[in-house]
Structure formats: structure tokens, C-alpha cells
Amino acid sequence: MMIKREKLEKSRIVIIHHNDADGICSSALFISLLKKFGNFPVSIFSPKYIEVDTEVMQQLKNEDYDLIVFLDLPNSELNKFERDYLVIDHHPPKTEHKQMIFDENHCSSYLTFKFCSTYLNFSKYAWIACVGCLADKDLNGFEELKEIAIQRNKELTEEVLNTMVHFISSARILAEEGVRYALNSLLEAAESGLPTTILGSTPNSEKLVELKRKSIIERNYWLSKLSEIAIEHDKFTFVRIRSNLPIQSYLAGTLANLNQDKICIVINEEPTKDYAMVEGRTRIDNFDLGKIFREVCKELNSSGGGHKKAAGAKILKSEVENFIKKVIECDSQ
Ligand SMILES: [Mn+2]
Missing domain, CATH: 3.10.310.40 (Diaminopimelate Epimerase; Chain A, domain 1)
Structure with missing residues (x-):
């Protein structure tokens, strides 16, 4: 175990995750683990571009936290934060990190799922990692985790999972608002144990569908x-x-x-x-x-x-x- 369970239960944690589907799924998995431990992140950031931007750095200065978790985001400036941190990522790091889970052969969702599984049986959440694996083309990871996911939820065919990938992937073109709805959709569906509800049947996925609908109309207006x-x-x-x-x-x-x-x-x-x-x-x-x-x-x-x-x-x-x-x-x- 890379981080003591007690630390995950008691720490004030900030999560910074990539805003693509793999990053969003990694974040949903990590937050689900924290929820199991009665904890929840004090802040969640999803910077647009791979390197953490100056705006996030600025906002973090005013945050009160003791552990920072980077998911699916390489960062060479971690020492600037002067806090305890954990990196889970598959992009080759520019510098060595003390607490880092890194594997080029798997996506971040797969690695996050494995990390969470060291604490408790996490098979209920395997489907979230499957979505991340498909999005980042980690097909070995996908095959492995699909076996686990499908045992619980028979409806999770590859076609259904691919539809979920598109649903989550498309969130980031609607900036932080879209990403927040996508992440919350995953958390809601994970909580209820009904994965397919992320496709528009949880409160946040409904908001995402609505935001997409309005955005198409709005885009077309400005195009005209x-x-x-x-x-x-x-x-x-x-x-x-x-x-x-x-x-x-x-x-x-x-x-x-x-x-x-x-x-x-x-x-x-x-x-x-x-x-x-x-x-x-x-x-x-x-x-x-x-x-x-x-x-x-x-x-x-x-x-x-x-x-x-x-x-x-x-x-x-x-x-x-x-x-x-x-x-x-x-x-x-
Ligand atoms: Mn990734």
C-alpha cells in the first residue's frame, strides 16, 4: 500500500485530473474510494491542457489541504506545491517522484482501479475503469476489467461501454462545467450500482445532456x-x-x-x-x-x-x- 488507509480517511485531499475520459474516470474511481472511507476531496480541478496551469496553481495557494493527488497528468512542478502528493499516470514523467504509480502499458483508470483494489474489493467500480481503458485504448486492461464488470452488470456489452466513452469524452468541449457533470454522473451511477444511468438518467447526466443540447443551438446561432x-x-x-x-x-x-x-x-x-x-x-x-x-x-x-x-x-x-x-x-x- 503506497499510502496508509488512515491517511486517505483523515487527510484534506485535493484532486487534479486530466479533463479527458481517462482522467475523469480515474478521478471518479479515486473519489469513490475516498467516499468508502468517509472522506471527500476538498477541491477537484480539471485543467484543460496537460501541464497544470497557472490558474490552478494560484487557486491552490488559498486552499487548505495536506495531500494532493494527480491523476492522468504529468507534472514537473510538483515540488512547487510543497505538500505531500501522489501521482497516478501513464505519461512518462519528466522527473522522478517519490509517490508515483506509473505504467506506460496501462491507462490511468486501470492504474487507479488497481490502486483502489489494494484497500478493498473494488469490483463494483470496475466498469468505470473499463470506460477509461476504452477511451485511452488500453485494450489489455479493458479485457481484464471487463470480465469483472460484466459479472455484476450483464448489460455492459462493448457497445454499451463505447457509448459511455463517447458520453464522457464529449464533456470536455463544454469546459469545466461539462467535465463536472460527467464526473458527477459517474459518481451517481457508481453509488446506485446502475452504470448505464450515466447515459442521461442521473441528475448530473441529465444536466450534461441539456448542456449539450443548448450548446449545439447556441453554436449554430453564432455560426449564422x-x-x-x-x-x-x-x-x-x-x-x-x-x-x-x-x-x-x-x-x-x-x-x-x-x-x-x-x-x-x-x-x-x-x-x-x-x-x-x-x-x-x-x-x-x-x-x-x-x-x-x-x-x-x-x-x-x-x-x-x-x-x-x-x-x-x-x-x-x-x-x-x-x-x-x-x-x-x-x-x-
Ligand atoms: Mn490517460
Whole structure:
């Protein structure tokens, strides 16, 4: 046992998990274990991009906790937290960690399931790990755990499990709100012992279905306004929207698919907030959008970053014009 049971029962725990299906399933498994021990995390974070972003680091400064659990997220800056921590991950780590469960041949959900099983019989939750395994293509892990899952829930055919993968995977395009509903759906279904209820029959999965439905309508509305609101500049398309729904990443993805030779950046100035959420997507190769967002956000003293083809930022509404200007400047350097 890597961590004493007593510690899992008594510690104030923060969970930071990747926002994809494997990360969400890992988190649901770990939280289910804590619940069995009469505990619950004090905070749960699901950063968009693999490295824990500066915003999460900032928020953690104000948190009161004594153990931090990283699921499906590699991190080289763990020492910055100056707390006890545990890493469960299958991405090769950049640095050695004292308390780390790592196996490149399995996904994080599988590893988390095995970790939980060292404390108690966890077979009731095997189906959650199956969803994570399928999502991350850990087929050996999947075959092994499916045997356990199917003994309890005969309805869990591969087809049903694949439907669950799509349901959970699609949550992250609806930002933290979508991820929270997906995680809670898994917890609700785990509690009741009825796995298929995650597909829209638990309170949180109903909310996720509803959020998806509204988001499609909202995205289509802004698509219809595109000719009026798009700001074209060389290879960039900037689109400023005002939506109460977290559709910036959904819309940016759609635009990038429709305009394969463009870098599509959606800026959502949510009416009730003083900051804007930005998401950029592109299909162009040899372009590093994450690097541009990181550099521009550093200059603006805000948080942002990502990968070559997908990046995000959170900026003050008063900085939107400046942000657009700096992205264009940064690219032409
Ligand atoms: Mn993973």
C-alpha cells in the first residue's frame, strides 16, 4: 500500500485530473474510494491542457489541504506545491517522484482501479475503469476489467461501454462545467450500482445532456452570425461572442474544421463576468498556437497556453483588443 488507509480517511485531499475520459474516470474511481472511507476531496480541478496551469496553481495557494493527488497528468512542478502528493499516470514523467504509480502499458483508470483494489474489493467500480481503458485504448486492461464488470452488470456489452466513452469524452468541449457533470454522473451511477444511468438518467447526466443540447443551438446561432462578427486577419479568424454557455472551444473546433487553412480564435465575453474565455484551434501543421498564447498571456499577466493546434486563455475583457493585436504581432515576429 503506497499510502496508509488512515491517511486517505483523515487527510484534506485535493484532486487534479486530466479533463479527458481517462482522467475523469480515474478521478471518479479515486473519489469513490475516498467516499468508502468517509472522506471527500476538498477541491477537484480539471485543467484543460496537460501541464497544470497557472490558474490552478494560484487557486491552490488559498486552499487548505495536506495531500494532493494527480491523476492522468504529468507534472514537473510538483515540488512547487510543497505538500505531500501522489501521482497516478501513464505519461512518462519528466522527473522522478517519490509517490508515483506509473505504467506506460496501462491507462490511468486501470492504474487507479488497481490502486483502489489494494484497500478493498473494488469490483463494483470496475466498469468505470473499463470506460477509461476504452477511451485511452488500453485494450489489455479493458479485457481484464471487463470480465469483472460484466459479472455484476450483464448489460455492459462493448457497445454499451463505447457509448459511455463517447458520453464522457464529449464533456470536455463544454469546459469545466461539462467535465463536472460527467464526473458527477459517474459518481451517481457508481453509488446506485446502475452504470448505464450515466447515459442521461442521473441528475448530473441529465444536466450534461441539456448542456449539450443548448450548446449545439447556441453554436449554430453564432455560426449564422459569422459574416458580421468575424475579424479576418491574414491566416487568423477572430470571433468575439457573448454567450452564457461555455461554447468557445466547441465553436473554435467547428470553425477550424470548416476552415482548414485558418487559425480560428473564439473569444467569449460572458455577459456576467469581467473576464473573457479564449479558445484557439487550427488544423495547420507547423504552427505553435500554444506558444503564442503562452507568450501573449505572459505579457498581459494572465493565464493561457496549450498545444500546437489547440490553446486557451483567460483574459480581462478590457484586454481583448490588446490580446488580438498581440497575437498578430507575436505571429509575425
Ligand atoms: Mn490517460
